[in-house]
Amino acid sequence: MSTRSDRRVAVNDFVIKFANVNGSGSASANRLFVRSIIRMGVPVASRNIFPSNIQGLPTWYEVRVSEAGYAGRRGGVDLMVAMNPQTWDQDLADIDHGGYLFYDSTRPVAPSKFREDINVIGVPLTAICNQHYSDPRQRQLFKNIIYVGVLAELLGIDMAVVEGLIAEQFKGKDKLIPPNIEALHMGRDYAQSELQGATGLRIRHADAVGDKIFLEGNNAAGLGAVYGGATVCAWYPITPSTSLAEAFTRHCQRLRVDKETGKNRFAIVQAEDELSSIGMVIGASWNGARAFTATSGPGISLMQEFIGLAYFAEIPAVLFDVQRGGPSTGMPTRTQQSDVLSAAYASHGDTKHVLLFPEDPRESFEFGALAFDLAERIQTPVFVMLDLDIGMNEWLCKPLTWDDSKTYDRGKVLTAEDLQAGREFGRYLDVDGDGIPYRTFPGTHPNRGAFFTRGTSKNRFAKYSEEGADYVENMQRLLRKFETAKGIVPAPVRKDAAQPTRVGAIYYGSTTPAMHEALEKLASQGIHIDTIRVRAFPFSDEIIDFVLDHDQIFLVEQNRDAQLRTLLINEGALDPARIVPILHYDGTPITARFIIEAIVRQWRALSGAASRDAAE
Amino acid sequence: MTYVVKPKFHHPALPKNSLGFTHRDYEGSVSTLCAGCGHDSISSAIIQACFELDLPPHRIAKMSGIGCSSKTPTYFLGQSHGFNSVHGRMPSVATGASLANRDLIYLGVSGDGDSASIGLGQFAHCLRRGVNMVYIVENNGVYGLTKGQFSATADMGSTSKKGASNNDSPIDMVSMALLLGATYVGRSFSGDKDQLVPLIAGAIRHRGAAFIDVLSPCVTFNNHAGSTKSFDYVREHNEAVNMLDVMIPRETITAQYEPGTLEEVEQHDGSVLRLRKLAADYDPTNRLGAMSYLQERAALGEVVTGLLYIDPGSGDLHDRLKTIDAPLNGLREAELCPGSKAIDAINASLR
Numbered sequence: 001m002s003t004r005s006d007r008r009v010a011v012n013d014f015v016i017k018f019a020n021v022n023g024s025g026s027a028s029a030n031r032l033f034v035r036s037i038i039r040m041g042v043p044v045a046s047r048n049i050f051p052s053n054i055q056g057l058p059t060w061y062e063v064r065v066s067e068a069g070y071a072g073r074r075g076g077v078d079l080m081v082a083m084n085p086q087t088w089d090q091d092l093a094d095i096d097h098g099g100y101l102f103y104d105s106t107r108p109v110a111p112s113k114f115r116e117d118i119n120v121i122g123v124p125l126t127a128i129c130n131q132h133y134s135d136p137r138q139r140q141l142f143k144n145i146i147y148v149g150v151l152a153e154l155l156g157i158d159m160a161v162v163e164g165l166i167a168e169q170f171k172g173k174d175k176l177i178p179p180n181i182e183a184l185h186m187g188r189d190y191a192q193s194e195l196q197g198a199t200g201l202r203i204r205h206a207d208a209v210g211d212k213i214f215l216e217g218n219n220a221a222g223l224g225a226v227y228g229g230a231t232v233c234a235w236y237p238i239t240p241s242t243s244l245a246e247a248f249t250r251h252c253q254r255l256r257v258d259k260e261t262g263k264n265r266f267a268i269v270q271a272e273d274e275l276s277s278i279g280m281v282i283g284a285s286w287n288g289a290r291a292f293t294a295t296s297g298p299g300i301s302l303m304q305e306f307i308g309l310a311y312f313a314e315i316p317a318v319l320f321d322v323q324r325g326g327p328s329t330g331m332p333t334r335t336q337q338s339d340v341l342s343a344a345y346a347s348h349g350d351t352k353h354v355l356l357f358p359e360d361p362r363e364s365f366e367f368g369a370l371a372f373d374l375a376e377r378i379q380t381p382v383f384v385m386l387d388l389d390i391g392m393n394e395w396l397c398k399p400l401t402w403d404d405s406k407t408y409d410r411g412k413v414l415t416a417e418d419l420q421a422g423r424e425f426g427r428y429l430d431v432d433g434d435g436i437p438y439r440t441f442p443g444t445h446p447n448r449g450a451f452f453t454r455g456t457s458k459n460r461f462a463k464y465s466e467e468g469a470d471y472v473e474n475m476q477r478l479l480r481k482f483e484t485a486k487g488i489v490p491a492p493v494r495k496d497a498a499q500p501t502r503v504g505a506i507y508y509g510s511t512t513p514a515m516h517e518a519l520e521k522l523a524s525q526g527i528h529i530d531t532i533r534v535r536a537f538p539f540s541d542e543i544i545d546f547v548l549d550h551d552q553i554f555l556v557e558q559n560r561d562a563q564l565r566t567l568l569i570n571e572g573a574l575d576p577a578r579i580v581p582i583l584h585y586d587g588t589p590i591t592a593r594f595i596i597e598a599i600v601r602q603w604r605a606l607s608g609a610a611s612r613d614a615a616e
Numbered sequence: 617m618t619y620v621v622k623p624k625f626h627h628p629a630l631p632k633n634s635l636g637f638t639h640r641d642y643e644g645s646v647s648t649l650c651a652g653c654g655h656d657s658i659s660s661a662i663i664q665a666c667f668e669l670d671l672p673p674h675r676i677a678k679m680s681g682i683g684c685s686s687k688t689p690t691y692f693l694g695q696s697h698g699f700n701s702v703h704g705r706m707p708s709v710a711t712g713a714s715l716a717n718r719d720l721i722y723l724g725v726s727g728d729g730d731s732a733s734i735g736l737g738q739f740a741h742c743l744r745r746g747v748n749m750v751y752i753v754e755n756n757g758v759y760g761l762t763k764g765q766f767s768a769t770a771d772m773g774s775t776s777k778k779g780a781s782n783n784d785s786p787i788d789m790v791s792m793a794l795l796l797g798a799t800y801v802g803r804s805f806s807g808d809k810d811q812l813v814p815l816i817a818g819a820i821r822h823r824g825a826a827f828i829d830v831l832s833p834c835v836t837f838n839n840h841a842g843s844t845k846s847f848d849y850v851r852e853h854n855e856a857v858n859m860l861d862v863m864i865p866r867e868t869i870t871a872q873y874e875p876g877t878l879e880e881v882e883q884h885d886g887s888v889l890r891l892r893k894l895a896a897d898y899d900p901t902n903r904l905g906a907m908s909y910l911q912e913r914a915a916l917g918e919v920v921t922g923l924l925y926i927d928p929g930s931g932d933l934h935d936r937l938k939t940i941d942a943p944l945n946g947l948r949e950a951e952l953c954p955g956s957k958a959i960d961a962i963n964a965s966l967r
Binding site: 452 | 695710
């Protein structure tokens, strides 16, 4: 349909998108495809785009192959694997000029349904399947493997690598290996005989993966909770956080069962709702266990009252918030960074909470463990702010590490010996001047250290008090405590441009890979920007100084209202005019293309203004 | 309420239990509830039960929600940690606390507003999970702190102090507890200490979710003619099915009853509940029988009290979760953190 000159030609740098039907078994085939590329030493960034549905609705899997290691979404599609007739028109429209359409040609498609400027690769997948398999379920499952075989052959993927992965996947269920390999070969053979040279896209062995690992943020965060010493998990199912609690369960079953007795060194309760989950977390933390919940924006909304209690009564709690599109039910299966304000100021009354912003699954593991130390040290709720993009997609990232010499920071807890030795105990008494008081656990000492925990105002010795002076003193101490937190939470990561510049950019969380790619490309266009990646709230002085050090700041984030910008301006008493928001919030992960376009537009406006200023 | 400061002076002749504690060692600060409040009698029954069971006060954790009843944990067991949480959410906080340390005794105190209205969901799920705790509802059918609104346990047709009639069906907490799987279910009356103290003691010794509905008249807002939660009404309609003695293994059994009227039930921890049967046909180990008996008697306008149901072979949430015998809050790095070797293996599996 198109001439050869219109063929996109690329090696180890292109985007493939699989358009599938939810529940058709395509996920494992697509994953096999991606892992084969990684095994060939070529980095891949893959993203699931899926509906809130169990079976039948469209789902996509977008794979960016990038030897340069760009892990953000690129945007655009070079090869569309169009396996879903429902979304044909949309899928066709997504293909870049000169790109490729791969489709099941068993049933004829009207010529008007194609595009002139793309290359079409038709494979009669259904016909091949129907010939070989009689069972409808087998037809469906093997169809997926057959298209992997075709694609692997077309793109030059090492077939031995694919076969090796199949063998690993079905280890222990060995009789499944030969039929899968047979299906793979069916695809390969068809491509060899019918589709020689059909694409200009190639995968070539490279050495750009190294020791990197491929994992989801929810899996990593769940593992982080195991390493962080969490023993109690109370949760309520909600997309996109469910797989975090499930990962914790899985890791515990493998790593935390007492070998001698077969009993569990953990307790996991699927609660009746989010109110109950956070209540259990607070009860367990009050009683000295490390406890957490995993939820998303709607859950945070439901937990507000309890979060205020934990703040005011100073009870540690760890909340993993895997953010999705809000408000209300919003876009349950799409990504956003739109819970920043509702988490930072959760609850009625004056409150502020510690937030951590991991950039990828590796940091989700690290912060997932660290959050428990912070919660117990500061005696307050700590939110680990993942999002769907990090949480539910596998990212290629540096391997996880753990320092065996590390011990848990259990914070300020008086033991029976401390109490017996006559140490004065006032639950809300600021002994050390850092705003953090000492606590005791129930059952510690027969007649010392007991106190009454309450959500009402109280004096330093935890006695009920509605005296204004007691209340104000307590609220001021809570501010001092939050000041202390600044020095304990993960520091921001600052990176200055190669050339001196008066422009800076702030970003956080899952925006990171797209931001890094954008900065690299902007620098090559002569646009140099200093950057700082925010990793926690409260904001350290370094972040405020960064803003003050620059004439203009771009704050790149994934929500409509520039929530982190609002938080920064409010907490740092900063001039809003200095900070220009760059906002992406359609539910898809932000791309470097989007950031570059927005910054270039702003840059031109700024330099235009600068040259006008100079002219005057 | 009283403004008298409680003296710390102990009379030297006060009787002591086996731990050397007197009754006073189980008390809390002075109640700020209305004089004559039924809730204060329940606090006093809790103190008595803990004294009689020789419990070290610091091994008990007092959990409550919000409301008059939820304030009471300040008024007993001053050496115990207490947690006055948020309205209707005591059960989840108690569940979490119990998960963290299975060795303590959890005493949840709630009210009919706290547990039958805003907290009905948590009440239900806590019982069905079998959290090992004593769950007491101090039931007066009315919101006291907000000045006399009906609660969800108020009977249909009963009237408020101002004369308004309640048009909604009442929630019977005891029937619900039976349905939801509580393994120890009792009902009593704040004015009947002889019945209430052993009922609480038996619940403390019970392993699993023990629920006690205690009718506790509100002297200020719900003690008038037309109320079905007043002292007079409850006394007139109280139909006790049994009287209870709790005997712990180390004690010799001294109580003597007429033969043929006794039933003994041994609990998980070896304690024996000796029931003096008042209703000859009532079998407290028969859950279905208990349910229908309650409904039949309620239709006749009777308030059935006593130990209504007990499952002697009960288990708790920890059994179901197969947690280790030691409290989870005592585990250290070595038992919790899989370390760098396990990380290396995990990394290898993700390539």
